[in-house]
Amino acid sequence: MNTSPTIHSIEAILVDLPTIRAHKLAMTTMMRQTLVIVRLVCSDGLVGIGEATTIGGLAYGDQSPESIKSAIDTYLAPLLVGTDATRINVAMQRVAVSVQGNSFAKSAVEIALLDAQGQRLGLPVHALLGGAMRSALPVLWTLASGDATRDVDEALALIEARRHKVFKLKIGSHPLAEDIAHVQAIRRGLGDDVMLTVDVNQAWDETTAVQGVAALEAIGVSLIEQPVARRNRRALKRLATRFDVAIMADEAVHDAIDAFDLATDAAADVYALKISxxxxxxxxxxxxxxxxxxxxxxxxxxxxEGSIGSIAAAHVFAASPTLAWGTELFGPLLLKDDIVVERPVYRDFELQLPQVPGLGVQIDLDKLAHYRRDRASQSVA
Ligand code: MUC
Ligand code: MG
Known part of the structure; x- marks a missing residue:
């Protein structure tokens, strides 16, 4: 008889948190962030937590917080409740067979299973993934207030505080000349020694991208992220071939199959991998x-992502044998408040990897009750 603990229940909760400032991307300006938090209760009493979070509702990708919650509630939970909580590969394969797409919902549930299993075995999640190559991860910061002077002041303060020393600029929402002038102003304000990257978030057509990448290369930008539409792989490849500066695929690369297709075409020098x-x-x-x-x-x-999703990502990027370009796992720092007991630790330009069993993050239930979207209906019930 199989005496393994089973999955007792899976709950997906929408949580709305304010950001510390407006965060301007080419496709949206964020004033708050919505997290989808998963609580997965096992028959042995352990509770695993997970998170799936996107940007700007449906502005960034085709899975919204509401659709992620609905996929979990309606499809993933009924498939998994009552099944073995310890055989995570079996559980996720069961989901894969019956649920197409919906990578965010799958990710949140897999994280929660790994968290519970780590607690069960007394091992951090990175140990379940084969072990950490590094105990802390370099983390850049995105300057995206929309104002160059404010961005420079923000960056100088972060360097002084030894929190970040690499900065990513969000461009693409203004005419090219304005965006280039913005990058130049920040380059002048921070000096030539500070590493700068840019993210165009798919905003340019290929003609604009050729001019833009040439200008950014001349300014000394180190990495250019998703300059053209995610489905325009041929243009991405032409840019990667034409220019020396590293071109990074972001929205274009979701999973191993995308990675394989892009690699077959030599379409990018770097991949931004995202757990969801x-x-x-x-x-x-x-x-x-x-x-x-x-x-x-x-x-x-x-x-x-908030603290749960960012720490889940930290476990996986710590376990990755190579990580040539560092990380941007700064999501928790963009949030004015949090729903975890202890927020992740950023020190000496790095995010510290938890070494305790599971993810190493606990939900603060009072904060969760305060920020969950359905709090009104919860208090009536
Ligand atoms: C993206 O496209 O890279 C990551 C950092 C940031 O500021 O926006 C995100 C999304
Ligand atoms: Mg990007």
């Missing part, structure tokens, strides 16, 4: 393995 876009922590490692095999650099991307 890949469909979980193991799928992220599979995409990383393809990148490694193809000689493509790996960058630990974010969808501005």
């Amino acid at each position: 876009q890949a469909g979980g922590l193991w799928p992220t490692l599979r995409a990383a393995a393809v990148a490694d095999a193809a000689g493509v650099g790996i960058y630990g991307g974010t969808l501005l």
Whole structure:
């Protein structure tokens, strides 16, 4: 008889948190962030937590917070409740057979299973993924207030505080000349020694991208992220071939199959991998393995997840054999408040990896009750 603990229940909760300032991307300006938090209760009493978070509702990708919750409530939970909580590969394969797409919902549930299993075995999640290569991860910061002077002041204060020393600029929402002038102003304000990257978030057509990448290369930008539409792989490849500056695929690369297709075309020098876009922590490692095999650099991307999602990503990027371009796991720092007991630790330009069993993050139930979207109906019930 199988005496393994089973999955007793899975709850998906929408949580709305304010940001510390407006965060301007080409496709949206964020004033708050919505997290989808998963609580997975097992028959042995352990509770695993997970998170799937996107940017700007449906502005960034085709899975919204509401659709993620609905997929979990309506499809993933009924498939998994009553099944073995310890055989995570079996559980996720069961989901894969019956649920197409919906990588965010899959990722949140897989994280919660790994968290519970780590607690059960007394091992941190990175140990379940084969062990950490590094105990802390370099983290850049995105300057995206929309105002160059404010961005420069923000960056100088962060360097002084030893929190970040690499900065990503969000461009693409203004005419090219304005965006280039913005990058130049920040370059002048920070000096030539500070590493700058830019993210165009798909905003340029190829003609604009050729001019834009040339100008950014001349300014000394180190990495240019998703300059053209995610489906325009041929243009991405032409840019990667034409220019020396590293071109990074972000929206274009979700999982190992995308990684393989892009690598076959030599369409990008670097991949931004994101746990929700890949469909979980193991799928992220599979995409990383393809990148490694193809000689493509790996960058630990974010969808501005809160503390649970960012720490889940930290476990996987700590376990990745290579991580040439560092990470941008700064999501928790963009939030004015949080729903966890202890917020992640950023020190000496790095995010510290928890070494305790599971994810190493606990939900603050009072904060969760305060920020959950359905709090009105909860208090009536
Ligand atoms: C993206 O496209 O990279 C990551 C950092 C940030 O500011 O936005 C995200 C999404
Ligand atoms: Mg990006």
